[in-house]
Amino acid sequence: MHRVAITGIGIVSCLGQDAVAVGEALRQGRSGIVVDEERVRLGFRSPLTGAIRGFDPAAVLSKKQRKTMPDFAIQAYAAARDALAMSRLEDEEIQNENTGMIFGCDSSCIAAIEQVDIMREKGESKQIGSGLVFRSMTSCITMNLNTLFHTRGACWTISSACSSGGHAVGQAADLIAMGRQERVICGGAQEINWESMCSFDALNAFSIRTDAPQAASRPFDADRDGLVPSGGAAALVLERYDLAKARGAAILGEVCGYGFSSDGNNLSVPSVDGLQRAMSKAIEGAGRKPADIDYLCAHATSTPAGDAAEADNIVAVFGSRTPWISSLKSMTGHELWMSGASQVVYSTIMAQQGFIAPNVNFTTPDESSARLRIVTEAIPRAPEHVLCNSAGFGGTNSCLVLRFSE
Known part of the structure; x- marks a missing residue:
């Protein structure tokens, strides 16, 4: 089995669009959550959302290239482009059958709405045009990025709700570890528009703390009242470790364990085990013990049932002495399909910049979270062994162990 190196990262999120800006926001505990006035006007129960500022699709790709890509696919391209630039791979090292493309994404809502609106308004299908058929497919990210970067290996999208991005990174690492690919561009993306969120809003799952948007997402806090939706894109370049070393690449970290499981129980309520x-499998697969994990990047989304279930699951693995824990969704909101991948990017940024980010808005523990070591202020040291949790509707779980020291 081959070791798997992280040699490039890219991010487009409500915290920023490069590692420096995002690292600064994470260290300072600065939130990217706002009240969306359009959602207020439309009658959303909760108009809260993460907001991506200053991203111009026209500055990233031509009009012709954007024809088949919704905004989140363009953001995925921008994140992947930045990750590849950081990796310093040459074109010939990317454009071959040994380089793959795997992203996590579980919907492409806006394009489906656009084509139906055109059909109803114009009364004929020929007005829809050719681009929307590609924009409306869940696999629109990988099909477009594969074409733009000219990779010729693995190319598919993983759809597993809010664990999609985590499974994409894990499967990419597995393909490299097994020798089936030498490198994989992987990650996750989530559309941030209101159209994709109105059905979630109807579930009463969102926080309604609109008087203080930046305090609305409160993972593990006793006073949490729901999640805040967000989105964007996160990308990584994973490579066979020996090949990355041989070409003189800067090794940012290593994906050394991947565990997965399903609850087999309930569509929306997490199970007790x-x-x-998944955590135990990831730690065992990394050749580590629970005590070796010094930071856990939690899935916790700020829902009452979900956070409590994760806390109980964490204690079941680590006992009374847990690692330092924070949910970065306290700042980003819940990035849904991209969240498992963005946690890997955020953790890599923390390791590179020498700190562990806080779980902001955590003031009062409940019965479950009182047993966890929650990071309330940034810790000025780099994490060495990180466990990233992600979980999704239907009880699908993905856990990754990252190593940032030899």
Whole structure:
């Protein structure tokens, strides 16, 4: 089995669009959550959302290239472009059958709405045009990025709700570890528009703390009242470790364990053991013990049931002495399909910049979170062994162990 190196990262999120800006926001505990006035006007129960500022699709790709890509696919391209630039791979090292492309994404809502609106307004299908058929497919990210970067290896999208991005990174690492690919561009993306969120809003799952948007996402806090939706794109370049070393690449970290499980129980309520089975498999697969993990990047989305279930699962694995824990969704909101991948990017940024980010808005523990070591202020040291948790509707769980020291 080959070791798997991280040699490039890219991010487009409500915290920023490069590692420096995002690192500064994470260290300072600065939130990217706002009230969306359009959602207020439309009658959303919760108009809260993460907001991506200053991203101009026209500055990233031509009009012709953007024809088949919704905004989140363009953001995925921008994140992947930046990750590849950081990796310093040459074109010939990317454009071959040994380089793959795997992203996590579980919907492409806006394009489906656009084509139906055109059909109803114009009364004939020929007005829809050719681009929307590609924009409306869940696999629109990988099909477009594969074409733009000219990779010729693995190319598919993983759809597993909010664990999609985590599974994409894990499967990419597995393909490299097994020798089936030498490198994989991987990650996750989530559309941030209101159209994709109105059905979630109807579930009463969102926070309604609109008087203080930046305090609305409160993972593990006793006073949490729901999640805040967000989105964007996160990308990584994973490579066979020996090949990356041989070409003189800067090794940012290593994906050394991947565990997965499913609850087999309930569509929306996490089980008492699903996530702990995935965590244990990831740690065992990395050749580590629970005590070796010094930071856990939690999935916790700020929902009452979900956070409590994760806390109980964490204690089942680590006992009374847990690692330092924070949910970065306290700042980003819940990035849904991209969140498992963005946690890997955020953790890599922390390791590179020498700190562990806080779980902001955590003031009062509840019965479950009182047993966790929650990071309330940035810790001025780099994490060495990180466990990233992600979980999704239907009880699908993904856990990754990252190593940032030899």
